[in-house]
Amino acid sequence: MFEPKIKISKELYARVKKFAELAGYSSVDEFVAHALEKEVKALEGSDSEEEIKKKLQGLGYIS
């Protein structure tokens, strides 16, 4: 089984490598996976969009 690979520029890789070491990550891969996971979590939010809408729209002030 091959793990998926993602292309990034050499410049970005160099910066990521530097900060991964500074932040104490064991590898660049670990740092990148952690950063992406954090970002995806931020986009997902905690409730589904439909659930959030339903909660907000029960309020008379909102249509």
Add this chain to the structure above:
Amino acid sequence: MKQGWRLWAMIWIGLILGLGFSACKKKNSETGKRVIVLGIDGMDLRLLKQLLAEGTMPHFQRLIQEGGFRPLGTSIPPESPVAWSNFITGMNPGRHGIYDFIHRDPQKKLDLYLSTSRTVDPPESKSFTLGDYVIWLAGGKVELLRDQRPFWDYLAERGIPVTVYKIPAEFPPEAGKARVFSGMGTPDILGTYGTFSYYTDNPPANAKEVSGGDVYPTFPKNGVAEMVLHGPKNTFKLDPKKPYLRSGRGKQRNYAKAELKFRVYLDPENAAAKIEIGDAELVLNQGEWSGWVPIEFELVPRLLHLPGMVRFYLQEVRPDFKLYVSPINLDPLDPALPLSNPADYAEELGEAVGRFYTQGISEDNKARSHNILNDDEYWQQSQDVLAESWKLYHYHLDHFDRGLLFFYFSALDLGQHMFWRLHDPTSPAWDAEASARLGDPIRRLYFQMDEVLATALQRVDPNTTLIVMSDHGFAPFNRAFQLNSWLLDNGYLYLRDRSKRQETEYFDHVDWGRTRAYGLGINGLYLNLYGREWSGIFMPGAEKEELLRELKQKLEAVVDPATGEHPIKVVYRADQVYQGPHVEKVAPDLIMGYAYGWRASWETTLGEFPQGWFSDNKEAWSGDHCIAAEEVPGVLVTNRQIQAESPTLMDLGPSILKEFGIEPPEQMEGKPVF
């Protein structure tokens, strides 16, 4: 013989204690300090003055003559959760952290939530699955998000009895020595502000657009209708048809929904029906409301049930079948979420007066707004809410000896929201026919509040301070301003594809990488600041300062060509009107102070971008107060002389502490007014 002796001893001890208690009670009622606060949500200064001038509010007139009457400065913005939090804490939103009905987590894309409380689910790692069932090793919790101690804590910790009934922005009620029952902000069983169910074989054309409720097409066969009452997601059971939304690593559970089947038998001859739900059976005539019916959702067979309660309204039997079921309220006799502190206070009330509405906003305005209930039906339902309040009001007054009693009335607030169009002929939603039939419901509600005051006045003795207060006033909601459309058309906000403008909802086509400002909620305007917002694009500092100045200036200069009016009276800067630790993190950067007669449009509050910036509001929700604070002060009427010239909501907590001889703590911003 021994048994008989015990019985007599118990009777004697009971009599002695009882007599002692009566004597003590009498002593307290004569010498104990008492403060009664009637919190009348939305009582308006202009309307009260007008009715006083007409001589139609005799008990208010009497109290004003004996004591004092002032406008009561409200919060910025004058939204109920914000205003009541000012009252509860004696502090401004920068300290208590409530700025709007709706807040967002700036670090997450559009993670919006109702501002005063939040449910925290336990992590799935704290559970395991057994077939379709989920076994939890940790429980979830509901958190009150308002910061700071309520003023009544300082009374309760000194042994002064405190009872606070249906206070908004206090769900879940905090632990402490005060007896507190939570009000506005208390959800229904689905965790919403209220979701009704409507079963009919003739669904209205707007069925899919109905918010605050669900319409279920239901076709009775041979005079029997089979229906399902939909509960919350059942986190103890996976959906057997599709247990996971995503598979593999990071798979996401798909929980089943709690459901309760029920059945309605239509009377073949009469306009009546029998409803069978759970263990209950009831017969309703067409046009009749039921009382509260307790229900249970089975989460784990024979082991775990979720209790709630509903009311039924049999709107029509034939030719169409129409059955309205109220939002599933938490049952005070068996609350699934905490309604009161201590927990048995809710049960005590339920046992004393019977079940009653516990959902924060009990009047079903959404059912009226979407024409599920008509004006007469909505009026009846809201009067039922008030009738329950009356029973609870009498119960509390009857059991009040000394200390603080706060009692809340919602009727005027919701009545003015929904019936301004029957009160004011200049309303774009003016309904002459309904007005002729129902009269002016707003005036009737003010007169009912005068009766409420009359009842309190009968209980006032020389040791009683009586305070009648409202959190804000009211105004017509005639014209609406499209804030987000204005930001889009003026280059402060961008869409990824402008051709999708009309179909954008919930900000879904916004180009966050270019957007500098966006409107959210009813009065909030946020800058897309780097370091704070998940997609922030510009740095705080000079650039931010310039944008704040520019937006304020341009928005205050906007003119509606149809009326020549300025829709925005004032744009407040958060850094000038708030002080405290929450300002930087959560607060809007600018707060829209709409002019009298105006408000944020329906579309703009959750990120829609219709063409044009101005429109008439023709909705049933025809009165509002989410405008410039100076336009909608509340009222303060009391039997004490008021020394302060311009009291505000923040002053009342400190004033009440002072009535009991307690110096308000330094961190409270309000000052005693008497």
